[in-house]
Amino acid sequence: MKLRKQGKIDEKVFAETRLRRGIYGQRYDNGQRHDGKRVQKLKLPAEVIKGPDTLWDAPGMMRIKIPFGGVTPEQLETLADLSEEYADGVAHITTRQDVQFHFVHIDDTPSLMRRLAAVGITSREACGNVVRNVTACPLAGICRDEAFDTTPYAKACSKFMMGHPDTQDFGRKFKIAFSGCQQHPCGLVTMHDMGAIAKTKIVDGKEKRGFEFYVGGGLGSVPYKAKLFDEFLPEEEFLPMAQAISRVFARLGEKRNRARARIKFLIANLGIDEFRRLVLEERQKLSPDPRWTAHLATVNEQMEEALKAGVSLNGSERPEGFEAWYATNVYKQRQPGYVAATVTLPLGDASAEQLRALADIARRFVKDTLRTTVEQNILFRWLSEADLPEFYRAIRAIGLGAADAATIVDVTACPGTDTCKLGIASSRGLARELRYRLSEKSLELDQAVKNLRIKVSGCFNSCGQHHVADIGFYGINRNVKGFQVPHFQVILGGKFRDNAGEYGVAVGAVPSKRVPEAVLSITEYYVRRRLRDESFQDFVRRIGKKEIKDLLEDLTKIPAHEVGPSYYTDWGDPREFTLTDMGTGECAGEVVSQAEFALAASERELFEAQLLLDGGRPQDAVKTAYASMLRAAQGLVKTQNPGISEDEQQILAEFTSRFYDTQLFWDKYAGGKFAEYLFKAKEFIGAAKSADADRAVQLLQEAQLFIDAAHDCHNKVRGAVESPVKITTAAQPSA
Amino acid sequence: MELQKINVKFFATDPNNPPLTDFIDLFHGWIQATDGVYHDVADYSHMQAGPGIVLVANDANVSIDETDNRRGLLYSQKSPLSGSNPEKIRTVLRSALKNCRRLEEEPSLHNKLKFSGSEALISINDRLAAPNTDEAFEEIKPEIESVAQTLFGDADITLERDPDPRQRLNVRIKTSRSLGLGELVRNLQND
Numbered sequence: 001m002k003l004r005k006q007g008k009i010d011e012k013v014f015a016e017t018r019l020r021r022g023i024y025g026q027r028y029d030n031g032q033r034h035d036g037k038r039v040q041k042l043k044l045p046a047e048v049i050k051g052p053d054t055l056w057d058a059p060g061m062m063r064i065k066i067p068f069g070g071v072t073p074e075q076l077e078t079l080a081d082l083s084e085e086y087a088d089g090v091a092h093i094t095t096r097q098d099v100q101f102h103f104v105h106i107d108d109t110p111s112l113m114r115r116l117a118a119v120g121i122t123s124r125e126a127c128g129n130v131v132r133n134v135t136a137c138p139l140a141g142i143c144r145d146e147a148f149d150t151t152p153y154a155k156a157c158s159k160f161m162m163g164h165p166d167t168q169d170f171g172r173k174f175k176i177a178f179s180g181c182q183q184h185p186c187g188l189v190t191m192h193d194m195g196a197i198a199k200t201k202i203v204d205g206k207e208k209r210g211f212e213f214y215v216g217g218g219l220g221s222v223p224y225k226a227k228l229f230d231e232f233l234p235e236e237e238f239l240p241m242a243q244a245i246s247r248v249f250a251r252l253g254e255k256r257n258r259a260r261a262r263i264k265f266l267i268a269n270l271g272i273d274e275f276r277r278l279v280l281e282e283r284q285k286l287s288p289d290p291r292w293t294a295h296l297a298t299v300n301e302q303m304e305e306a307l308k309a310g311v312s313l314n315g316s317e318r319p320e321g322f323e324a325w326y327a328t329n330v331y332k333q334r335q336p337g338y339v340a341a342t343v344t345l346p347l348g349d350a351s352a353e354q355l356r357a358l359a360d361i362a363r364r365f366v367k368d369t370l371r372t373t374v375e376q377n378i379l380f381r382w383l384s385e386a387d388l389p390e391f392y393r394a395i396r397a398i399g400l401g402a403a404d405a406a407t408i409v410d411v412t413a414c415p416g417t418d419t420c421k422l423g424i425a426s427s428r429g430l431a432r433e434l435r436y437r438l439s440e441k442s443l444e445l446d447q448a449v450k451n452l453r454i455k456v457s458g459c460f461n462s463c464g465q466h467h468v469a470d471i472g473f474y475g476i477n478r479n480v481k482g483f484q485v486p487h488f489q490v491i492l493g494g495k496f497r498d499n500a501g502e503y504g505v506a507v508g509a510v511p512s513k514r515v516p517e518a519v520l521s522i523t524e525y526y527v528r529r530r531l532r533d534e535s536f537q538d539f540v541r542r543i544g545k546k547e548i549k550d551l552l553e554d555l556t557k558i559p560a561h562e563v564g565p566s567y568y569t570d571w572g573d574p575r576e577f578t579l580t581d582m583g584t585g586e587c588a589g590e591v592v593s594q595a596e597f598a599l600a601a602s603e604r605e606l607f608e609a610q611l612l613l614d615g616g617r618p619q620d621a622v623k624t625a626y627a628s629m630l631r632a633a634q635g636l637v638k639t640q641n642p643g644i645s646e647d648e649q650q651i652l653a654e655f656t657s658r659f660y661d662t663q664l665f666w667d668k669y670a671g672g673k674f675a676e677y678l679f680k681a682k683e684f685i686g687a688a689k690s691a692d693a694d695r696a697v698q699l700l701q702e703a704q705l706f707i708d709a710a711h712d713c714h715n716k717v718r719g720a721v722e723s724p725v726k727i728t729t730a731a732q733p734s735a
Numbered sequence: 736m737e738l739q740k741i742n743v744k745f746f747a748t749d750p751n752n753p754p755l756t757d758f759i760d761l762f763h764g765w766i767q768a769t770d771g772v773y774h775d776v777a778d779y780s781h782m783q784a785g786p787g788i789v790l791v792a793n794d795a796n797v798s799i800d801e802t803d804n805r806r807g808l809l810y811s812q813k814s815p816l817s818g819s820n821p822e823k824i825r826t827v828l829r830s831a832l833k834n835c836r837r838l839e840e841e842p843s844l845h846n847k848l849k850f851s852g853s854e855a856l857i858s859i860n861d862r863l864a865a866p867n868t869d870e871a872f873e874e875i876k877p878e879i880e881s882v883a884q885t886l887f888g889d890a891d892i893t894l895e896r897d898p899d900p901r902q903r904l905n906v907r908i909k910t911s912r913s914l915g916l917g918e919l920v921r922n923l924q925n926d
Binding site: 028035036041044059088090 | 740756759760763766767770771772774775776777778779780781782783784785786789791793796798802803813860861862863901903
């Protein structure tokens with residue numbers, strides 16, 4: 001930090017250096033903020049920057065790794081202290097079992113890191129293009145269905161990969177997850193860059209441990225399901241294979257174009273067979289490393305100890321609310337007399353006082369057998385079942401006794417516009433609102449609805465894991481009669497079970513303030529129309545997107561700005577969402593640009609593509625999706641060249657020269673990624689390749705993102721250049 | 736011991752009124768009324784006994800804090816202050832009281848918010864510099880006592896340290912009679 005202040009370290013190098021130590025920039029770190037009326041320059045000394053466009057003193061986020069979610073009471077107390085002294089008094093559990101602090105000053109981070117290290121935690125490689133926190137099923141070791149406890153493997157993997165020379169030259173981040181079983185969601189293996197599902201098989205009459213081994217999954221803007229690399233990778237081969245994969249990824253992975261740099265793209269390009277061949281070839285070149293197998297000597301030993309003997313619940317007195325909480329938050333361990341209890345943290349937040357109280361509760365009931373979860377909660381393991389009433393009283397006393405774990409009420413959300421500089425809409429604001437409303441109705445909810453999961457991301461980047469929710473949302477913005485309005489794209493039918501077994505599909509955008517109504521509408525419709533025991537995924541698939549879109553149609557509309565200004569703000573944020581002062585029509589006639597017509601048409605065409613895909617016609621779906629992208633591109637070109645023809649080549653050429661080459665279409669953070677979706681689709685169509693369902697789904701998702709980006713681009717350039725036409729409505733007054 | 740990162744909390748007389756979320760709009764209004772002093776408003780209204788609504792700034796945060804289920808205005812000085820320890824404590828108390836008065840006088844709250852003038856909590860938000868020990872308390876007690884006596888005029892005062900060693904060095908000042916905010920501000924100004 002001293003060298004940076006002296007100008008002796010390049011800003012980009014410093015940025016990656018701090019990122020690799022878990023220190024992120026945060027919203028407004030460029031020193032500017034729109035206060036709802038004007039852009040304010042924040043009062044910060046601006047002599048030094050901590051990375052491109054990032055002021056030294058701007059508030060930052062600190063991400064702290066919690067490998068496999070394992071955390072002790074002592075660590076909780078330290079996190080509590082640090083959240084008070086260096087952040088805003090809150091520790092936030094993330095969707096990858098990490099802990100985050102917000103509004104941290106970079107000058108405080110060395111002390112913060114030292115104090116974390118004193119209790120065995122690190123923020124090293126929590127961010128940056130490295131191996132991120134290694135996650136694992138929080139039930140590992142106590143699960144009734146697992147093949148074996150994956151905890152020691154996750155721990156060894158985390159230690160081995162962190163700082164390893166072969167993991168330091170990636171083009172992008174790399175995420176690893178472990179699961180003990182195939183069917184349950186806890187590990188979410190198939191949405192990871194590398195994932196392992198515990199498996200055993202009999203070899204020469206002896207049980208042999210290994211993993212069903214996956215690579216190349218990932219969410220992000222376009223989700224990829226991981227490919228099966230090996231049906232049974234022996235336990236002793238896990239770490240060397242991970243090392244070999246790292247080497248291949250570092251050598252062949254994209255480095256210049258961040259948008260194509262995750263390993264999923266490399267594997268998609270090479271094909272899983274060629275990728276496997278390269279990795280196995282690399283594996284042969286590795287010199288043996290004793291760390292590959294050092295942990296195997298103790299993997300069969302019980303890692304955790306219970307504080308008390310396991311005694312079943314029997315007839316002990318139960319406090320009010322206990323039964324409901326027991327039904328949703330308690331899991332019977334495979335060890336008789338023991339249970340695991342989920343303490344749900346609203347939006348993943350715990351105050352310093354709550355963390356200290358949880359540490360006390362842990363010492364009283366379970367020792368140090370706690371895990372953070374990807375649903376942003378804390379799991380207490382090895383509770384004697386007989387202690388549950390007292391345990392429940394203790395957590396209720398600190399405001400954490402909600403009976404809603406793994407239900408629709410326990411909404412997961414990324415930080416979104418609260419603190420993330422990529423956020424488009426307020427994911428936490430929406431999650432908070434949904435939580436309030438659904439909590440109120442919780443007792444009357446049909447069980448089928450109660451079991452659904454809602455996940456919210458503030459943008460397309462999927463940190464809220466919206467793709468694997470029954471009902472998912474990601475933030476976008478839309479122009480409504482000259483005003484920018486926060487919206488959420490609705491994603492339905494994702495599957496959290498089966499290790500993130502299926503990704504949901506977009507069914508349309510709903511204004512942010514109408515999302516709670518949309519949730520109500522969708523869930524009521526599900527209860528009314530579902531077949532006996534029909535899952536939500538099957539229901540969505542059966543009724544199809546058209547019916548769902550029709551269902552939501554009314555909810556896509558909002559009152560005019562002067563009638564309902566609150567629709568033009570986001571949840572928990574009174575600022576008007578628009579960043580520019582837009583004029584509205586002086587009469588009932590609305591000014592609509594040619595581009596807006598084209599963008600609306602592109603949305604319709606994309607919807608047609610989705611219907612074609614539903615109808616089992618992936619090839620036609622791909623062509624129509626490409627046409628929808630072309631329509632959106634044409635709309636943008638019309639803002640500069642109203643006479644643009646329908647000719648594909650001309651549209652592409654003019655889009656490229658006017659919007660891509662000039663970077664007008666570029667996203668501030670994603671760069672030219674969305675435009676490249678158009679070029680890639682063109683290439684795919686041009687090569688006359690046949691599209692299977694997977695490729696078609698991907699291409700349709702890319703088309704949606706391209707159209708969303710076209711909306712953004714249009715919002716950015718409108719006002720400066722546009723070609724408006726007047727639409728006459730019935731209400732237009734006479735001149 | 737050189738004190739920095741001093742927090743001061745004045746408690747509200749009504750813990751539930753006005754609703755916590757009312758402060759979100761209000762603080763956004765404060766942001767609009769200043770010129771780049773504040774960074775953002777953090778909404779923790781979903782938490783029980785949490786940090787409440789926080790108006791974040793570079794030098795000092797202002798929050799409607801609900802820790803220990805006791806609502807109050809918490810002023811958290813973050814950037815270093817100059818002067819002696821009593822001077823720094825006085826500076827933070829003044830700033831906290833200024834914000835309390837601003838809130839009490841805020842028209843949109845319709846006189847629903849009042850602060851108690853018989854109690855204040857001073858926390859040293861730095862366990863490394865000021866651990867919560869008897870020794871540290873004895874060291875800073877005379878300094879806090881002198882400022883507290885000035886703040887509360889001729890009222891009898893008592894100073895209590897939080898006995899939980901895990902907590903920060905929290906010193907609760909209580910008086911035998913309640914003073915209005917105006918009087919508290921005047922007492923500090925006259926010093």
